[in-house]
Amino acid sequence: MKPDILVICGPTASGKTALAAALARRFGGEVVSADSMQVYRGMDIGTAKPTRDETLGVPHHMLDVADPSENYSVARYVAEAVPIVDDILARGKLPIVAGGTGLYIDHLVAGRQFAPFEADSGLREELQARVRSEGLAALRLELEQVDPEAAARIHPNDEKRTVRALEVYLSTGKTITQHDRESREVPPRYTPLTIALNFQERPWLWERIDRRVDEMMERGLEQEVRRLLADGVPRDCTAMQAIGYKELAAAILEGRPVSNGAEEVKLRSRQYAKRQLTWFRRDRQAHWFQWEKIPDFSAALAFSTELVTGSGLQ
């Protein structure tokens, strides 16, 4: 089946931004970011949001669409990104979905539906409070009653998924298992041509990450974090869970040197990159481009261009 959108994915610091912009330029496309943290306004340096120069004059969507104190979600991402992708297609241009949040990419492409209820009903907070007072095991017992399949699938220690499963059941009357089953029957929304980026050797990626964190510090990540704190962005909100922000905020508030926090950022970024790779490796359709130690950008561009033209995308 002929693809209709291009997806550029890969771990953090693998060069997605530059490749996406260059390809958009070459094929007259527009970039749709798929990044759970670049959606927040005022979080530019730490999320490595494309700078004005880096966009190469190409339209970039799904950046700066939320306030850091809002809690963004996959559901909201899909609701906002789908009309944008459709519009790009309607204008006869190429949508280039680029980002490191695998969950967002998958949901955008797959067409899955979300349980129809308000995310901010307060139910989740109630359930979390119960976890603290009664213990996770109590909620798990409850889940076993209403949705044994989900209970079997979700690990006893996985608080987030246990809470989520109960949340879906309590607010819709339908189990998450049932919901997922129905959701899987929905036909995919798009047919992606996927290019995944990585480095041939893991340490080469680490070097990239380290260097990038150093650059972030030079560009004033500390000030960016202080600004968010001064603006009263709660430390427990989603935006402040972003790597780079939570570590520096902790260092600042605990009176540790920020350089100490920066080292933590490097470590957490490496670990994050590994989880991203696990996610993207699952996609057997993805075309991997593996950088050498010294990235050869024109080689990546040639590789991608051939795929795009060869697939009939353009």
Add this chain to the structure above:
RNA sequence: GCCCAGGUAGCUCAGUUGGUAGAGCAGCGGACUGAAAAUCCGCGUGUCGCUGGUUCAACUCCGGCCCUGGGCA
């Protein structure tokens, strides 16, 4: 030069009254359906500094050597 302490996993260290070793962190692999840069699961990866000796058996005991840190000169 002498005295003391120590050399065990990538790092910090535990341990074996002699039967080829285990924690934390790091690392590796995996999962993931409205928090996903989140969350969760699995895996020990090793010339126990080197070299002789004692012993059925040495990482462990003994000798010598090397290295590191501290002290005395």
